[in-house]
Amino acid sequence: MGCRARVRLMSGKLVASADEHNHAPPSHARCGNGAFVQLRPRGLSNFSGLASAILPSPITSPTVAALALHALNFPRILPKTDLWLRPPNPEEKKDPK
Incomplete structure (x- = not known):
């Protein structure tokens, strides 16, 4: 059971799923609060x-x-997608009076 994702290596090469990119699928995911949860037991085939x-x-x-x-x-559990968004600036929310 290998990873079926197509990934781009740091060299820029796109590796197909059947090539050397053949690791196990992820077993844990990060929740919105930062905790890791188990997706499925490793031995469950x-x-x-x-x-x-x-x-x-x-x-x-x-x-x-x-x-x-x-x-x-x-x-x-959906993956956290807002990792690279800037935190809100409190000065931008001030009332213009």
Whole structure:
């Protein structure tokens, strides 16, 4: 299970997913408050045991099974995107009187 992202190295070369850029997908993400949370356990490669532990009956519909697998694969925590924004300047908010 490798990373499927296309990344640009510091040299400017764009590395495809099948080339030497083949590391494991991230296991943790940073929350908005700065804390790290685990996205999925590292040893979790087979979802059948997890589905049987969560659901009382096995999933019989392929559509429902695909949706459940999709929900398990993607984190519910959005990445922090405002890392490079300037903090608000308190002097700009003064009333013009």
